[in-house]
Amino acid sequence: MKKVVKFGGSSLASARQFKKVGEIIWSDKSRRYVVPSAPGKRNDKDEKVTDLLYQCYDAASQGRSYKKILEKIKNRYNDIIDGLGLDLNLDHEFQRIEENFVAAVGRDYAGSRGEYLNGLVMACYLNYEFIDAAEVIFFDDNGNLEAEYTDHELSERLANVERAVIPGFYGAKHDGTIKTFSRGGSDVTGSIVAKAIHADMYENWTDVSGMLVTDPRIVENPEVIETVTYKELRELAYMGASVLHEDAIFPVRKEGIPINIRNTNRPEDKGTLIVESTCRKPRHTITGIAGKKGFCSINIEKAMMNSEVGFGRRVLSVFEQYGINFEHMPSGIDTMTIYVHQSEFEDYEQSVIAGIHRAVEPDTLEMESDLALLAVVGRGMRSARGTAGRIFSALAHARVNVKMIDQGSSEWNIIIGVKNDDFETAIKAIYDIFVTAEL
Numbered sequence: 001m002k003k004v005v006k007f008g009g010s011s012l013a014s015a016r017q018f019k020k021v022g023e024i025i026w027s028d029k030s031r032r033y034v035v036p037s038a039p040g041k042r043n044d045k046d047e048k049v050t051d052l053l054y055q056c057y058d059a060a061s062q063g064r065s066y067k068k069i070l071e072k073i074k075n076r077y078n079d080i081i082d083g084l085g086l087d088l089n090l091d092h093e094f095q096r097i098e099e100n101f102v103a104a105v106g107r108d109y110a111g112s113r114g115e116y117l118n119g120l121v122m123a124c125y126l127n128y129e130f131i132d133a134a135e136v137i138f139f140d141d142n143g144n145l146e147a148e149y150t151d152h153e154l155s156e157r158l159a160n161v162e163r164a165v166i167p168g169f170y171g172a173k174h175d176g177t178i179k180t181f182s183r184g185g186s187d188v189t190g191s192i193v194a195k196a197i198h199a200d201m202y203e204n205w206t207d208v209s210g211m212l213v214t215d216p217r218i219v220e221n222p223e224v225i226e227t228v229t230y231k232e233l234r235e236l237a238y239m240g241a242s243v244l245h246e247d248a249i250f251p252v253r254k255e256g257i258p259i260n261i262r263n264t265n266r267p268e269d270k271g272t273l274i275v276e277s278t279c280r281k282p283r284h285t286i287t288g289i290a291g292k293k294g295f296c297s298i299n300i301e302k303a304m305m306n307s308e309v310g311f312g313r314r315v316l317s318v319f320e321q322y323g324i325n326f327e328h329m330p331s332g333i334d335t336m337t338i339y340v341h342q343s344e345f346e347d348y349e350q351s352v353i354a355g356i357h358r359a360v361e362p363d364t365l366e367m368e369s370d371l372a373l374l375a376v377v378g379r380g381m382r383s384a385r386g387t388a389g390r391i392f393s394a395l396a397h398a399r400v401n402v403k404m405i406d407q408g409s410s411e412w413n414i415i416i417g418v419k420n421d422d423f424e425t426a427i428k429a430i431y432d433i434f435v436t437a438e439l
């Protein structure tokens with residue numbers, strides 16, 4: 001039995017947290033490959049080491065002093081090392097990091113050092129082999145992960161290593177330049193390692209007892225999801241359920257390796273199991289609700305648009321021309337609406353509008369900003385009648401105006417558009433009708 005265990009920043013924020021992690025690893029011999037993040041926040045007002053490192057980089061690149069911030073980072077590690085009573089000195093490492101700051105080696109290099117240093121501390125604490133992620137995780141010149149090459153190199157490197165620590169979040173290009181994943185990317189490293197060693201389980205340890213039905217910052221104490229499928233999770237993660245990085249699903253999914261989300265502060269809890277498919281009946285009609293703010297809608301009307309062949313393609317090609325992704329595209333006979341990220345759209349707004357006018361000569365074109373999208377996801381929705389009706393009535397009851405509703409033909413996923421200001425109210429209302437009321 002082989003398990004890969006990834007510990008998030010909150011699980012490694014202090015010596016006290018490291019001790020809990022040690023207990024967890026030593027309590028199960030199959031926890032052989034450990035992927036640590038950088039130390040996270042010790043309390044709400046604290047700072048993540050990764051953020052401090054980016055601050056250092058920004059200061060250095062603008063010619064400001066970064067010394068004070070670097071001192072804070074050193075103190076974070078020294079507190080952990082002292083608290084664990086380790087015979088480890090990182091002075092030499094910090095000296096090299098400073099030299100590289102001065103040499104402007106790169107933003108990703110700076111950001112990655114949190115995981116690198118924490119990996120050294122973790123390996124020393126556990127007495128596991130340290131393997132630098134820069135030697136086993138590879139990116140191409142454009143910064144995209146070389147998944148197959150990485151898988152091959154990593155599985156070869158780990159073939160005869162009984163127990164190892166591989167820092168999360170980064171790898172390197174072939175010329176040695178450090179490259180990170182996007183924020184939260186240690187989850188991706190864990191998944192890549194799990195695939196490479198054909199793990200029986202990928203455990204992802206964090207500060208909540210699993211994937212919650214919705215964001216705990218919106219609904220107080222939401223229920224834990226016992227079992228979720230990769231498909232459901234992908235949708236929820238993409239729509240903002242931030243407990244697991246959305247790209248962490250692909251590597252393990254290919255191999256059918258289950259992911260278990262666990263709580264470092266409550267190791268006795270079973271957490272959430274993420275699987276390819278399951279015959280376990282979900283506890284509620286819905287599995288989860290997630291969402292994001294900051295969308296814009298572009299509503300195009302033209303009489304008889306349905307009979308104009310290529311109408312949709314011509315509209316979408318305007319967005320493509322400006323590199324703008326569209327999120328959703330509900331349509332009627334004479335109308336189509338495109339939902340885009342406001343931040344991607346704003347700079348090109350007028351050019352896109354002009355482009356659409358030229359491409360399809362619409363009768364009217366209207367825009368609305370400050371919209372939020374919510375995803376209500378659940379394999380149980382397929383067999384339940386009236387789900388959309390229940391959502392509508394819950395939202396009407398909460399006085400939320402529904403701007404858009406889009407149900408995928410797969411019937412396990414409903415997307416709802418509301419005003420940004422109604423976002424939290426809408427999530428609470430849907431949670432109450434499906435979870436609180438079904439208990």
Ligand SMILES: Nc1ncnc2c1ncn2[C@@H]1O[C@H](COP(=O)(O)OP(=O)(O)O)[C@@H](O)[C@H]1O
Nearest residue numbers: 008009010206207208211212214215241242243
């Ligand atoms: N649906 C959800 N289920 C669980 N946690 C969620 C959800 N949505 C948002 N979160 C937030 O994600 C946090 C865990 O993710 P993250 O901060 O990346 O942890 P880590 O530092 O362990 O990687 C939780 O503390 C919680 O606030």
Ligand SMILES: N[C@@H](CC(=O)OP(=O)(O)O)C(=O)O
Nearest residue numbers: 008009037050183184185186
């Ligand atoms: N430390 C990185 C990568 C990461 O995955 O961190 P965490 O596991 O704390 O979300 C970040 O802050 O983005």
